[in-house]
Amino acid sequence: MKQKKKNIHISAVSCGLLVCGILLISLVMQSKEVSEEMLVVKAGYYWSGMIDERERLTIEEEAAYLGDYLTITDVNQRVFDTRYNWVEVGAVSAQHVKNGDYVRVYFTGPILERYPAKLHGVVRMDVVTE
Structure with a gap:
């Protein structure tokens, strides 16, 4: 025993x-620490955990874009509207980011190929103020 x-x-x-x-x-x-060279960057307008991946718009175009986006109240309609190219950024500490901010998302990959695409290994998200 x-x-x-x-x-x-x-x-x-x-x-x-x-x-x-x-x-x-x-x-x-x-x-x-992940070195800067290992990071991939995507940019777009941030909306509730996703970005609409696109080039930064001019001030006039941005005002029209934001106004147009806010007129769509159905979330599914927003996601599947062909005017947007959504990429899910997942859970990332983005307390400084507000809906409509133009952001750069830094990640180590991979990208889950579905729609909307989903980024894995998101390290940080910066608001672009320039």
């Missing part, structure tokens, strides 16, 4: 060490 308890104790310790090792490796991988 003592041998059985000893084996159970050793197994529990081994499992604990294995779990600690896995957690340590995942923490190291998450904290690893």
